[in-house]
Amino acid sequence: MKNSKKPAVVLLSGGLDSATCMAIAREQGFLLYAISFRYGQRHRVELEKATLVAQSFQAEKHVILDIDLGKLGGSALTDSSIDVPKHESVDEIGSEIPLTYVPARNTVFLSYALAWAEVLGSNDIFVGVNALDYSGYPDCRPEYIDAFEVMANLATKRSVEGERLRIHAPLIHWSKEEIIRKGLELGVDYSLTSSCYDPLPSGLGCGHCDSCLLRERGFRQNSMLDPARAPR
Amino acid sequence: MKNSKKPAVVLLSGGLDSATCMAIAREQGFLLYAISFRYGQRHRVELEKATLVAQSFQAEKHVILDIDLGKLGGSALTDSSIDVPKHESVDEIGSEIPLTYVPARNTVFLSYALAWAEVLGSNDIFVGVNALDYSGYPDCRPEYIDAFEVMANLATKRSVEGERLRIHAPLIHWSKEEIIRKGLELGVDYSLTSSCYDPLPSGLGCGHCDSCLLRERGFRQNSMLDPARAPR
Numbered sequence: 001m002k003n004s005k006k007p008a009v010v011l012l013s014g015g016l017d018s019a020t021c022m023a024i025a026r027e028q029g030f031l032l033y034a035i036s037f038r039y040g041q042r043h044r045v046e047l048e049k050a051t052l053v054a055q056s057f058q059a060e061k062h063v064i065l066d067i068d069l070g071k072l073g074g075s076a077l078t079d080s081s082i083d084v085p086k087h088e089s090v091d092e093i094g095s096e097i098p099l100t101y102v103p104a105r106n107t108v109f110l111s112y113a114l115a116w117a118e119v120l121g122s123n124d125i126f127v128g129v130n131a132l133d134y135s136g137y138p139d140c141r142p143e144y145i146d147a148f149e150v151m152a153n154l155a156t157k158r159s160v161e162g163e164r165l166r167i168h169a170p171l172i173h174w175s176k177e178e179i180i181r182k183g184l185e186l187g188v189d190y191s192l193t194s195s196c197y198d199p200l201p202s203g204l205g206c207g208h209c210d211s212c213l214l215r216e217r218g219f220r221q222n223s224m225l226d227p228a229r230a231p232r
Numbered sequence: 233m234k235n236s237k238k239p240a241v242v243l244l245s246g247g248l249d250s251a252t253c254m255a256i257a258r259e260q261g262f263l264l265y266a267i268s269f270r271y272g273q274r275h276r277v278e279l280e281k282a283t284l285v286a287q288s289f290q291a292e293k294h295v296i297l298d299i300d301l302g303k304l305g306g307s308a309l310t311d312s313s314i315d316v317p318k319h320e321s322v323d324e325i326g327s328e329i330p331l332t333y334v335p336a337r338n339t340v341f342l343s344y345a346l347a348w349a350e351v352l353g354s355n356d357i358f359v360g361v362n363a364l365d366y367s368g369y370p371d372c373r374p375e376y377i378d379a380f381e382v383m384a385n386l387a388t389k390r391s392v393e394g395e396r397l398r399i400h401a402p403l404i405h406w407s408k409e410e411i412i413r414k415g416l417e418l419g420v421d422y423s424l425t426s427s428c429y430d431p432l433p434s435g436l437g438c439g440h441c442d443s444c445l446l447r448e449r450g451f452r453q454n455s456m457l458d459p460a461r462a463p464r
Contacts, residue, residue: 063303065303067297067299067300072295073351102347103350103388104346104387106387107346107384110343112301112304114335114336114339115334115335115337116304119304119335138387138388138391143386144383144386144387147386147387148383150382151380152339154370154375154379155336155379156335156336156371157335157370
């Protein structure tokens with residue numbers, strides 16, 4: 001039975017969105033090959049979370065790649081000289097591209113996923129990008145994902161051989177509320193996830209970065225508390 | 233004077249093609265930001281060569297990034313359990329995609345170049361891909377480069393701000409003979425370069441891999457010996 005399933009590469013950050021995305025890939029019957037990145041991010045606790053999430057979904061394999069994105073600079077997430085912006089409420093989050101944007105991050109991540117898909121003989125990559133809540137990250141927009149898919153279908157040996165690769169971004173048009181609702185339906189254990197850009201030493205969320213505030217609102221809209229949030 | 237020049241990111245492997253490509257970027261008046269990768273390749277001598285080439289062109293900066301491509305497997309260039317194919321002459325090189333193809337390599341390399349261009353405020357990436365001699369590498373074809381450029385122009389903060397990024401692939405339609413002729417005109421010192429997939433302990437070319445054979449023919453067609461080739 002298991003061998004009739006097809007492999008899919010799933011980008012797994014350890015956050016809420018990618019855990020939900022992985023649950024969707026599993027629901028669709030794929031064998032799960034999870035890939036995470038140690039890229040100089042402040043929030044390295046997310047990699048421990050990614051490992052737990054991959055285990056909870058019985059992924060076939062989980063690789064964590066060390067990449068040097070921080071060496072190129074330019075983001076509050078990888079450059080300790082730039083502070084992560086903090087707010088009191090979700091209403092204070094601006095509409096411009098935030099300082100936490102990491103230049104070309106999704107392009108680099110998807111490129112590695114593409115390389116692995118080629119080696120595994122997979123035609124399916126899942127990525128938990130979301131255009132709605134992540135105000136202003138250019139590489140979370142549908143037109144970007146579509147263009148990456150077109151490029152990917154010219155980039156590889158498999159594409160030359162007539163195979164067609166698909167980038168699945170099932171969360172792209174959903175609100176955080178909808179993402180959490182779907183994840184709860186599929187049995188995602190959100191206590192294993194971490195979305196915070198600047199976590200406390202305990203690994204719990206700070207509660208004030210854009211990511212914490214959006215996440216908290218999503219759980220509130222589902223009439224529950226964030227299971228990974230520090231008590232206040 | 234120098235400050236009026238624009239920065240360009242140049243992918244630099246230490247081989248003949250990327251050295252020529254860098255000479256062309258310099259000729260076009262760009263400030264040179266060279267980027268190379270330690271990706272588990274057998275032919276690491278090319279990184280020493282890349283450093284010498286960057287110095288010879290007085291690049292503003294040369295970064296060498298460590299990337300984990302070998303961890304994903306699938307190529308004779310990064311997997312020591314797969315032998316690099318050797319031939320007696322250039323006529324024996326097949327037309328199928330060779331074992332030395334590294335899955336999605338140019339996509340990964342160009343993604344990092346895109347990230348750096350974003351940080352540097354550059355609209356220009358130079359890559360020495362070549363569709364003619366490199367029989368069958370899918371990510372050396374013009375349609376692939378065009379698709380990457382379209383994707384890149386949706387991927388970054390600069391693109392949202394209305395800047396237009398260009399992927400320059402000046403060698404893409406040239407023969408090795410033409411590449412070398414152009415490089416000689418522009419003063420490239422080819423003794424600083426290495427193209428071999430499986431170099432001798434001395435760092436000189438093996439003379440029998442596809443890359444050595446194509447290179448040797450290119451120099452012969454320019455009525456000279458390869459200055460980086462071991463004497464026979």
